[in-house]
Amino acid sequence: MNPAGKTMEICFWGTRGSYPVPGRSTLVYGGNTACHSVRIGDKSIIFDAGTGIINLGTALVREKKPVNAMLIISHTHFDHISGLLYFKPCFVKSTQLHIYGPTEVVGDISKVIHNLSKPQSHPIEFDQMGMHFSCNSLTGGDLFSWSASAKAPKKVSASRAGKKDAIMISAMYNRRHPVHGVMNYRVDYMGKSFVYASDIEGDPLQGDSDLARFAAGADVLAHDAQYTEADYAAGRQGWGHSTPAMAVKTAKMAGVKRLALIHFEPSYDDKKLRQMERETKKLFPSSFFAVEGKSIRL
Numbered sequence: 246m247n248p249a250g251k252t253m254e255i256c257f258w259g260t261r262g263s264y265p266v267p268g269r270s271t272l273v274y275g276g277n278t279a280c281h282s283v284r285i286g287d288k289s290i291i292f293d294a295g296t297g298i299i300n301l302g303t304a305l306v307r308e309k310k311p312v313n314a315m316l317i318i319s320h321t322h323f324d325h326i327s328g329l330l331y332f333k334p335c336f337v338k339s340t341q342l343h344i345y346g347p348t349e350v351v352g353d354i355s356k357v358i359h360n361l362s363k364p365q366s367h368p369i370e371f372d373q374m375g376m377h378f379s380c381n382s383l384t385g386g387d388l389f390s391w392s393a394s395a396k397a398p399k400k401v402s403a404s405r406a407g408k409k410d411a412i413m414i415s416a417m418y419n420r421r422h423p424v425h426g427v428m429n430y431r432v433d434y435m436g437k438s439f440v441y442a443s444d445i446e447g448d449p450l451q452g453d454s455d456l457a458r459f460a461a462g463a464d465v466l467a468h469d470a471q472y473t474e475a476d477y478a479a480g481r482q483g484w485g486h487s488t489p490a491m492a493v494k495t496a497k498m499a500g501v502k503r504l505a506l507i508h509f510e511p512s513y514d515d516k517k518l519r520q521m522e523r524e525t526k527k528l529f530p531s532s533f534f535a536v537e538g539k540s541i542r543l
């Protein structure tokens with residue numbers, strides 16, 4: 246297949262923040278926690294492993310093709326890792342899972358991952374599940390290249406950015422989340438781009454200028470939008486999450502084409518989110534609230 250013909254498919258698997266909320270009141274936007282994916286050809290880049298990753302795993306296994314995925318973790322708050330033990334491709338021998346986690350935020354990601362599956366927590370440890378996997382640390386400013394012929398992504402310097410048709414993945418450390426901050430990520434491929442910026446608190450007046458530079462010109466910016474203006478003002482400052490208006494400020498500054506709002510407050514039902522979405526579209530017409538299981542093709 247000619248790589249130039251490959252599309253970038255972005256899918257939202259877990260749009261909820263904090264904890265899962267299955268049930269009738271969350272059927273539209275979804276109740277699973279943080280997980281989103283970018284698919285390019287036979288490669289997947291997965292952002293976070295909240296409970297949304299469970300449905301992604303089921304979809305991948307159903308395809309009956311070897312899974313080759315880079316799983317990049319923004320931070321290890323429980324809503325971003327709690328689905329990993331139930332990711333079905335972990336139990337398939339042909340799976341290659343390259344896990345990356347930010348040093349600034351979690352220290353050694355390998356320790357966090359291995360602790361998750363210790364016998365006190367789970368009957369089978371990751372090492373015994375059958376897949377091939379590796380745990381790798383990354384840091385703010387890192388750049389990775391994943392070419393069509395390469396089995397795994399490779400860290401590169403900005404001046405040697407790799408082949409023209411390679412998938413490029415970059416990381417930006419963001420302090421705007423308690424306690425140790427969070428990593429934001431950007432994927433570029435053949436002129437298409439996606440930015441993942443969850444669990445950040447923009448400045449109510451100015452947005453986030455560092456993130457705006459990082460996300461400049463992106464096709465899609467997925468940005469935290471946990472609270473309404475009223476709830477934010479009623480004591481949620483400093484909790485590390487944004488309102489849709491903060492996300493819009495940054496999206497406008499960055500000149501992104503589309504803004505996907507994610508990481509919804511678990512107590513908000515579909516009706517409330519629909520209302521918030523309507524209000525947000527008035528500020529930024531090409532914005533939308535991400536819906537669990539829906540995808541966009543670029």
Ligand SMILES: [Zn+2]
Nearest residue numbers: 262263324444
């Ligand atoms: Zn979160």
Ligand SMILES: [Zn+2]
Nearest residue numbers: 320322422444
């Ligand atoms: Zn968090």
